[in-house]
Structures are given as structure tokens and as C-alpha cells.
Amino acid sequence: MRLAAMIFGFSIAALPALASEPVTVTLTLKNHQFSPAAFNVPAGANVHIVLVNRDAATEEFDSHDLRIEQVVTPMGKISFDIGPLQPGEYSFMGEFHAATAQGKVTALPAGH
Amino acid sequence: MLAALLIVFREVLEAGLIVGVVLAATEGVARRGRWIAAGVGGGVLGACLVAVFAQQLSDTFAGSGQSVFNAAILGAAVLMLSWHVLWMSRHAREMVRDMRSLGGRLARGEATLFAMATVVAVAVLREGSEVVLFLYGVAASGGTNPGGMLAGAGLGLAAGAAVSFVIYRGLLAIPTGRLFAVTNGLVALLAAGMAGQAAVFLVQAGLVPSLGDQLWDTSRLLPDDHLLGRALHALVGYSDRPMGIQLAAYLTILALLLGLGRFLGAAPRPAGASADLA
Numbered sequence: 244m245r246l247a248a249m250i251f252g253f254s255i256a257a258l259p260a261l262a263s264e265p266v267t268v269t270l271t272l273k274n275h276q277f278s279p280a281a282f283n284v285p286a287g288a289n290v291h292i293v294l295v296n297r298d299a300a301t302e303e304f305d306s307h308d309l310r311i312e313q314v315v316t317p318m319g320k321i322s323f324d325i326g327p328l329q330p331g332e333y334s335f336m337g338e339f340h341a342a343t344a345q346g347k348v349t350a351l352p353a354g355h
Numbered sequence: 356m357l358a359a360l361l362i363v364f365r366e367v368l369e370a371g372l373i374v375g376v377v378l379a380a381t382e383g384v385a386r387r388g389r390w391i392a393a394g395v396g397g398g399v400l401g402a403c404l405v406a407v408f409a410q411q412l413s414d415t416f417a418g419s420g421q422s423v424f425n426a427a428i429l430g431a432a433v434l435m436l437s438w439h440v441l442w443m444s445r446h447a448r449e450m451v452r453d454m455r456s457l458g459g460r461l462a463r464g465e466a467t468l469f470a471m472a473t474v475v476a477v478a479v480l481r482e483g484s485e486v487v488l489f490l491y492g493v494a495a496s497g498g499t500n501p502g503g504m505l506a507g508a509g510l511g512l513a514a515g516a517a518v519s520f521v522i523y524r525g526l527l528a529i530p531t532g533r534l535f536a537v538t539n540g541l542v543a544l545l546a547a548g549m550a551g552q553a554a555v556f557l558v559q560a561g562l563v564p565s566l567g568d569q570l571w572d573t574s575r576l577l578p579d580d581h582l583l584g585r586a587l588h589a590l591v592g593y594s595d596r597p598m599g600i601q602l603a604a605y606l607t608i609l610a611l612l613l614g615l616g617r618f619l620g621a622a623p624r625p626a627g628a629s630a631d632l633a
Contacts, residue, residue, distance in 0.1 A: 324559050
């Protein structure tokens with residue numbers, strides 16, 4: 244009974260976090276470069292990434308910092324969630340064209 | 356060509372390691388060659404299908420279809436690996452005895468071949484679809500020197516197959532009496548690692564909370580994007596910056612398999628059952 248109450252209490256506590264609108268960032272790949280190549284997101288927020296590929300080549304969005312590997316087909320589009328992130332910088336790249344496809348996301352603490 | 360070799364090798368390394376462990380875990384089982392080959396073949400076929408329908412797949416689940424699909428097939432692989440661990444916990448002793456008396460050929464063990472072939476198919480499908488998409492992208496963009504890229508990709512594939520072989524032969528150096536105990540432990544770790552990965556994909560799909568984005572950071576000590584870290588990632592589920600839910604899924608599966616395995620291994624069996632089954 245007490246456990247049920249705890250779980251219930253926890254669910255209520257977790258609700259506002261889940262219900263808050265995620266921040267959406269749209270990235271475009273063209274000539275094997277990300278645009279924007281650097282962007283900021285609020286730390287602690289759920290961030291929804293939409294990646295649009297305007298190249299004729301497949302790309303793999305790869306980030307060890309964010310632990311993401313997602314393939315996007317030629318002229319394709321994918322989306323995925325990152326975070327909630329601790330404040331700091333997180334680099335990402337296009338694994339199949341790592342020479343040019345580089346970028347970073349900076350998570351800023353609240354109040355910035 | 357070197358770039359293509361490295362990219363393809365990185366992709367197939369994981370599948371190569373898993374196939375090597377599966378080969379060792381099914382050592383001596385009759386007709387396992389055919390089953391594993393069918394698993395590889397099915398995986399390659401599936402990889403081509405996934406590559407062809409990659410965009411449609413991504414468009415499902417509000418754009419996060421790729422993550423959901425990865426989580427689903429990893430979940431299927433976890434189930435199959437778990438079945439193998441539990442079956443082996445029950446039968447390892449008889450298998451070791453058979454192996455000694457029948458000169459390495461086993462009459463039993465076929466029960467887990469379907470499960471293990473499925474695991475091989477999933478591993479090949481996941482990594483293979485990325486290779487297919489990469490090569491398709493190279494062909495479609497008419498990049499410089501497609502012949503060299505293809506040659507590089509072929510070498511990368513061959514290197515991946517070599518990894519399978521090395522792991523397999525290395526594990527066979529373990530004495531017969533302990534081989535299945537070791538491979539069973541490895542398969543349990545494999546299952547736990549895949550459960551953790553499946554959880555990460557569900558977080559990326561926005562379906563479950565991460566319960567802590569980074570529990571710790573050992574990327575300076577042993578980064579999981581370098582060769583050793585990557586191999587450990589594939590084999591035992593190592594992660595240099597694990598999510599809370601990833602660790603939870605990992606420990607849950609590992610505890611379940613070890614606990615249930617011990618229970619099944621120690622459970623009394625009906626008298627003469629092993630003789631009847633032989």
C-alpha cells in the first residue's frame with residue numbers, strides 16, 4: 244500500500260517534467276555540412292531533433308557524447324530525442340563524411 | 356578506399372563479435388552450420404529490405420521509427436539469447452558429457468539453434484543495413500572512385516568475418532568441461548548489453564525517461580568509440596556514459612538470467628530423462 248502510494252506520488256511528481264513541451268531543433272545537411280553546425284539548448288529539457296538530409300548520400304548522425312547513431316537516407320528526414328542534458332558541450336558528426344560534417348550542441352543552465 | 360574500409364569495418368565489427376560468440380556457444384551441435392548460415396543470410400536479406408524501406412521506417416512513430424524498430428529487434432534478440440542461457444543452464448552437464456563421449460558431436464542442443472540463428476540475423480541486419488545504406492549513398496552520389504570504395508568495403512567485410520573467426524577459435528581454447536559455462540556467461544552479458552541498448556533507443560524515441568542522462572563518465576579511461584571500448588560495448592554492453600534506464604535494463608536482465616539459470620541448473624531432473632532424450 245505504501246509502495247503504491249510512493250509510486251503514485253512519484254508519478255505525479257514526474258508529470259510536469261513529462262508534460263512540458265520539448266524543445267525542437269531542425270538540422271539540415273547540405274554538402275555534407277550541418278546547418279546550424281552549433282546551437283544551444285536549455286539544460287535539463289527534453290530536446291527533439293529533426294534532421295533533414297538535402298544530400299544525395301546517406302549519412303549517419305553519430306555522437307558519442309549524446310550516444311546517438313541514426314541513419315538518414317539521401318534526401319530523407321529523421322527525428323529523435325536527446326537529453327535532458329547536463330550543462331556542457333556535446334559534439335556530433337556525420338560518420339560517413341566526418342571531414343566536413345561536424346557540429347556541437349551546447350546545453351546552457353537555466354537563466355542564460 | 357581506406358575510409359570505406361574503416362567505416363564498413365566499424366559497422367560489421369559488432370556483428371562479427373556476436374557471430375563469433377554464437378559459434379562458440381553452439382560448438383558441436385548438429386546442423387548448426389546450416390542454421391547460423393541461414394541466420395547470416397536472413398540478416399543480409401533483412402538488411403537490404405531495411406535499407407530499401409529506410410525512409411518509410413523512419414517516418415513511422417512520428418519520425419522515430421528507426422529507434423523503435425531497433426529497440427524491437429534488440430528486444431527479440433534479448434528474448435532469444437535468454438532462451439539459450441536458460442536452456443543451457445538446464446542441459447550443459449549432459450552436453451559436456453556427450454561432447455567427451457561422442458568426439459565433439461552433439462545429439463542435443465538443436466533446440467537453441469533457431470534462437471541463436473535469430474540472434475545472428477538480428478546482429479547482421481542491424482549493422483548490415485547501415486553498410487548497405489552507406490554503399491548505396493556512395494553509388495547514388497557518384498562520389499570519386501566508387502571502385503576503390505567498393506574494394507574498401509569488401510576488405511572491411513572480410514575483416515569483420517576475420518574477427519568472428521578469431522573470437523570463435525579463441526573461445527574454443529577453453530577446456531570442454533568449462534566451455535559452455537563460459538559461453539553461457541558471455542551470452543548472458545550479450546543479452547544484458549542488448550537490453551541496455553534497447554532501452555537507450557526507447558529513450559531516443561521519447562517513449563521512456565532516461566532516469567539520468569549520464570550516470571558516470573569513463574570516456575577518458577576507455578572511450579567506447581575506440582576499438583577496445585567498441586568491442587566491449589558489443590560483447591558485454593560496456594558504455595562509457597550510461598543512462599540510468601540503460602543500467603537498470605542491463606542489471607535486470609543479467610540478474611534474471613543468472614538467478615533463473617542457477618535455479619534451473621540445480622533443479623532435480625526426472626531419473627533417466629537425459630538418457631531418454633539422447
